Amino acid sequence: MTRTRKPGISRRSSLALMGAGLATLAAPWAARAQAKAIKVGMPTILSGRVAQLGTSSRNAVLLEVERVNATGGLAGRPIEMVIRDSKGQPQEAARVARELVNTDGCELLIDAEASSGAFAVHEVARDLGVLCIHTNSETSSLTADPKQRIPNAFRTARQGVHDSIVGGSYAASIAKAKGLKKWATCSPDYAYGRDTTGEFVLYLKRFAPDVEIISESWPKLFQPDYTEVVTKVLQARPQALYTCLWGGDLTSYIDQANIYALFGQMEVFAVNMADYTALTVVKNLPKGIHSGNRYIKTYPSTPENAAWGDAYKAKYGEYPTNWSWENATAIMLLAEASKKANSADGKKIAEAMRGLTIKSPFGTDGTVTMRADDQTLVGYAIGWGTTIPQEPYVPEVKPGDWKTIFELEAEWKKSNGYS
Amino acid sequence: MDLNALIACLASSACLVTQTTSGLIIGMLLFLVAVGLTLIFGVLKVVNFSHGAFYMFGAYFAMTTYQITGSFAAAMLCGAAGTAILGLIFERVFMSRVYGADVLMQLLVCYAFVLIFDDVVRMVWGPEFKSMGMPTAFQVMPLFIAGGVVPPYYLLLIGVALVAAIVLGAGLSRTRIGKVVRAAAHNPSMTSALGINTGLIYGGVFALGGMLAGLAGALAAPVRSLTPGMGFSVLIESFIVTVIGGMGSILGALIGALLIGLIRSFGSLGFPLFTEGLMYLFMVIVLVSRPTGLFGKEVA
Numbered sequence: 222m223t224r225t226r227k228p229g230i231s232r233r234s235s236l237a238l239m240g241a242g243l244a245t246l247a248a249p250w251a252a253r254a255q256a257k258a259i260k261v262g263m264p265t266i267l268s269g270r271v272a273q274l275g276t277s278s279r280n281a282v283l284l285e286v287e288r289v290n291a292t293g294g295l296a297g298r299p300i301e302m303v304i305r306d307s308k309g310q311p312q313e314a315a316r317v318a319r320e321l322v323n324t325d326g327c328e329l330l331i332d333a334e335a336s337s338g339a340f341a342v343h344e345v346a347r348d349l350g351v352l353c354i355h356t357n358s359e360t361s362s363l364t365a366d367p368k369q370r371i372p373n374a375f376r377t378a379r380q381g382v383h384d385s386i387v388g389g390s391y392a393a394s395i396a397k398a399k400g401l402k403k404w405a406t407c408s409p410d411y412a413y414g415r416d417t418t419g420e421f422v423l424y425l426k427r428f429a430p431d432v433e434i435i436s437e438s439w440p441k442l443f444q445p446d447y448t449e450v451v452t453k454v455l456q457a458r459p460q461a462l463y464t465c466l467w468g469g470d471l472t473s474y475i476d477q478a479n480i481y482a483l484f485g486q487m488e489v490f491a492v493n494m495a496d497y498t499a500l501t502v503v504k505n506l507p508k509g510i511h512s513g514n515r516y517i518k519t520y521p522s523t524p525e526n527a528a529w530g531d532a533y534k535a536k537y538g539e540y541p542t543n544w545s546w547e548n549a550t551a552i553m554l555l556a557e558a559s560k561k562a563n564s565a566d567g568k569k570i571a572e573a574m575r576g577l578t579i580k581s582p583f584g585t586d587g588t589v590t591m592r593a594d595d596q597t598l599v600g601y602a603i604g605w606g607t608t609i610p611q612e613p614y615v616p617e618v619k620p621g622d623w624k625t626i627f628e629l630e631a632e633w634k635k636s637n638g639y640s
Numbered sequence: 641m642d643l644n645a646l647i648a649c650l651a652s653s654a655c656l657v658t659q660t661t662s663g664l665i666i667g668m669l670l671f672l673v674a675v676g677l678t679l680i681f682g683v684l685k686v687v688n689f690s691h692g693a694f695y696m697f698g699a700y701f702a703m704t705t706y707q708i709t710g711s712f713a714a715a716m717l718c719g720a721a722g723t724a725i726l727g728l729i730f731e732r733v734f735m736s737r738v739y740g741a742d743v744l745m746q747l748l749v750c751y752a753f754v755l756i757f758d759d760v761v762r763m764v765w766g767p768e769f770k771s772m773g774m775p776t777a778f779q780v781m782p783l784f785i786a787g788g789v790v791p792p793y794y795l796l797l798i799g800v801a802l803v804a805a806i807v808l809g810a811g812l813s814r815t816r817i818g819k820v821v822r823a824a825a826h827n828p829s830m831t832s833a834l835g836i837n838t839g840l841i842y843g844g845v846f847a848l849g850g851m852l853a854g855l856a857g858a859l860a861a862p863v864r865s866l867t868p869g870m871g872f873s874v875l876i877e878s879f880i881v882t883v884i885g886g887m888g889s890i891l892g893a894l895i896g897a898l899l900i901g902l903i904r905s906f907g908s909l910g911f912p913l914f915t916e917g918l919m920y921l922f923m924v925i926v927l928v929s930r931p932t933g934l935f936g937k938e939v940a
Contacts, residue, residue, distance in 0.1 A: 448905070505773055
């Protein structure tokens, strides 16, 4: 931020004298400002039920910032992270974001909020014009809806609609191969659960039109007991089950479904299973659950990705989460864009970031791209595979095809009036 | 609304058996938590808002014991005994100071401890969710009774809860200690005047309530994920149970818990989008027709 000082602002000599004195004092500061640390503000969820994910976001950011600073920071200025807890409350996230910029003097924002908070921080970014990278919100409309779009906001998270297209086409291929026509769904009863399940079913039916949904269950978010929905699914006798339960809810569901031997009676598709937070917690993980990749160090199966996962584990004692790679990507992109622009200025970095492709351990082909037209990340590793009860947990992942994703995404945007 | 599914289920013995046992499981665990709540209210006249914490501690104690010893029985025992001791300390040190205070004060103390206990768990066991895992002895195929599916672990769970209910009911109505407890509930100053240490009884009842909730937590640990704050979700349902059954009534807690369990299991078939609402609707109907709850007049 620059402060303009008009000489001779006061006609009083005493004030002029003070002004002159201040100006001489300020001169060395101005000269030093080039090497001054650049403060990056980061509101995220560090307490409450999702604290584990917020913490993993912070960890990943700090890991990457250390690397960037070791090689000269952003255009010579070392990054200084200012990380604050939003407790997962949107109004608190917005307040913290504003305070980080206005009071703490942060020049860039990493918005590591869940979707509810991300939309609130987005409005702050719109208001203040500061460069903001959304790292965790996967709600498609955040970048797909032209009404939301601002030149200074980007997203390095995966996107719900991409997941649904890949999940739907993967599930359809299994459905066709194994003749799975009768499906059941069981997902948490809130916006994410409803939207994700709806989109998955939409694309499943598109790729496998004879699929029929014969039973739906909508347990409450954070419900302690799933017995009644487990037995309900058993009564319906479907051939396959889709669920987007996640975290502790998913592990509870698996433990409770396990003793009813549910996993032997149908194919189970649990999009959020292949995340270390769930994989390492479930004691009796059934073999053969189909899952989308969240973060797994074996996919993409490259030395770079494995090294990144191991480096994270070495530093923090546990494996990274889905939110970790999304946050690490934000820092990697910032560093590359700043190098390209040869500047630490938010506007110039934003300009350089649009359409930028960088090398990344998390890319399907070793690179990820910040797509220019909607400023969201594409080319990241996205695929589905089946679980085994021990490492590497998901030995083989069938990659999603980005060409298909782009085609169907364009169609989806059109049908929603986004393009 | 999916009434056809419900009717089809009621007509099939397999579905009937599965859903009924599923309702019993939910109900029995709920009963163990609710009965402590109702007992404490009946004797101490305190609405123990922090009761869910004992359920949480029971689960964590059981998990840690199971990880160290590998014994499921020891895990259950530690879950129950540990929370009993915790309940006793909590009552003697903190709750006993607010018996004379107004309800708001009691509520505030309890709520403060809801937050404190959650943070203690977060500090000791970490903020992330945990899973105890099913003991190998119970990792077996479910039983098929009349075509319905019943996991053996759940039979044990129902059995333990039922034994607890019978021992508690018989203990309170048949034994001398039971008589003293009932006397203390009815008229504490008279009981005290007769030379009975009511402080001891209060502490004992609180410990018993804590132990039952802890046992519920320990029994639930193999099938539910453990997380700070897990006590809160069962607490709300336990309150519904005690309100339906009548505050202070053990039989009411049992019937209320079983009804809630069955409403959940059959409601999820017939009214998949209104299962939660059904519970509250039932509570409203009971409260309108019998404001003291189904068995509200009985004193524990």
